[in-house]
Amino acid sequence: MKKLITLLLAFLLLCSCSPKSSIEGITYSDGKYSMQIFAMDTVMTLTSYGKGSDEALLKASEEIFRLESMLSTEIDSSEVSSINSGGSAAVSDETLYIIQTALQISELTGGAFDISIAPVVREWGFISGDYHIPDAATLSSLLKNVDYSKISVSGNSVSLGEGMSIDLGAIAKGYAGQKCADLLKELGVESAILALGGNVQTVGAKPDGSLWKVAIQDPLDIDSTVGVLRCSDTAVVTSGGYQRYFEENGMRYHHIINPVTGFPADSGLISATVICPDGTLADALSTFLFVLGLEKSLDYYSTYGGFEAILITSDQEIIVTPGIAESFTFTASDTGYTCTVLE
Ligand code: FAD
Ligand code: MG
Numbered sequence: 001m002k003k004l005i006t007l008l009l010a011f012l013l014l015c016s017c018s019p020k021s022s023i024e025g026i027t028y029s030d031g032k033y034s035m036q037i038f039a040m041d042t043v044m045t046l047t048s049y050g051k052g053s054d055e056a057l058l059k060a061s062e063e064i065f066r067l068e069s070m071l072s073t074e075i076d077s078s079e080v081s082s083i084n085s086g087g088s089a090a091v092s093d094e095t096l097y098i099i100q101t102a103l104q105i106s107e108l109t110g111g112a113f114d115i116s117i118a119p120v121v122r123e124w125g126f127i128s129g130d131y132h133i134p135d136a137a138t139l140s141s142l143l144k145n146v147d148y149s150k151i152s153v154s155g156n157s158v159s160l161g162e163g164m165s166i167d168l169g170a171i172a173k174g175y176a177g178q179k180c181a182d183l184l185k186e187l188g189v190e191s192a193i194l195a196l197g198g199n200v201q202t203v204g205a206k207p208d209g210s211l212w213k214v215a216i217q218d219p220l221d222i223d224s225t226v227g228v229l230r231c232s233d234t235a236v237v238t239s240g241g242y243q244r245y246f247e248e249n250g251m252r253y254h255h256i257i258n259p260v261t262g263f264p265a266d267s268g269l270i271s272a273t274v275i276c277p278d279g280t281l282a283d284a285l286s287t288f289l290f291v292l293g294l295e296k297s298l299d300y301y302s303t304y305g306g307f308e309a310i311l312i313t314s315d316q317e318i319i320v321t322p323g324i325a326e327s328f329t330f331t332a333s334d335t336g337y338t339c340t341v342l343e
Helices: 002-016 053-071 079-086 093-108 115-123 136-143 172-186 279-292 294-304
Strands: 027-029 032-039 042-049 088-090 152-154 157-159 192-196 199-203 212-218 221-231 235-240 245-248 251-254 269-276 308-313 317-320 328-330 338-341
Touching: 032 053, 042 053, 042 172, 053 079, 053 093, 053 172, 053 192, 079 088, 093 115, 093 152, 093 157, 093 172, 093 279, 115 136, 172 192, 172 199, 172 235, 172 279, 199 212, 199 279, 212 235, 212 269, 221 269, 221 308, 235 279, 269 279, 269 294, 279 294, 279 308, 294 308, 317 328
Parallel strands: 317 338
Antiparallel strands: 027 032, 032 042, 042 192, 088 157, 152 157, 192 199, 199 235, 212 221, 221 328, 235 269, 245 251, 269 308, 308 317
């Protein structure tokens, strides 16, 4: 009977979500409940163990669809679309929190992280799929309106400068993962792992008390991995040029843009994984470390801390920060990688 109700709930949820999103039923085997949804243009796999997991997963998926409808630039009725279309709008506390967090990070990174990069990302075709290299004149005119310091907040109202628009694609999936983890815990779940595209969020440890194992993808061969991280109760978020890209004349162009040049970031890093208890920060960090490059990322780590990282350079060097020295196992020496754990 309980299973029937679960399936019915899944069906009702499917009927109520936006046409961009979809959900498959919950599967169950050996105490493990799992469901797959498509939201935020990404396949997400939610897995939870123990009593109450089926209802908890359904609630988590509802939460993701709720956040998508509030934060997506591709849904006209979203709060972010209201800001973009009107130049200003009053938003919920949650949207405000994400935007304010993004603005603080922009300050700390001197603009390497900038949610007003949206028109440039769009011009490259990374949202429409109509990929092309923008011409220099178009790019330079779009870059004039990329400036986080022209985003102002007053109470719950967010205003943009003339000709600007924003996109929370580098931070909102992290917020969604964090919200779902918090929700599962509130519902009594002690063991879960949520994979929202390149964002992994863990709740507690595995049911047998051992740590979760998160594989770190080889950015040069996405069917392989370079190592395994053991962790619990944290977010593990990776940004890489291999996640969304196109190729033209033998060159690869990816979706993480350097706001100074308007071109895909070419910092020497090909993957940045961040391990941080706060999913929202982990998502933003992984994006801007990728833009900053190795040296500035390590400066940022020494100055601010609060996270650990696995950084991979185009020379196939893997740099691991000291806090995860014992938790990361390097497995890719036979594919040309070297690994250095910092002290
Ligand atoms: P991340 O490194 O986390 O983020 C890269 C993304 O951040 C880029 O795609 C760009 O949007 C933005 N960005 C690039 N450079 C910078 C920078 N320097 N500073 C700040 N931000 C930057 N995609 C679609 O094609 N269609 C959709 O309908 C759609 N809906 C979405 C709804 C939501 C709520 C969210 C959060 C994302 C959505 N996306 C959509 C985006 C899609 O999921 C992206 O692939 C994803 O956000 C990129 O995440 P990532 O983990 O690969 O990279
Ligand atoms: Mg990110």
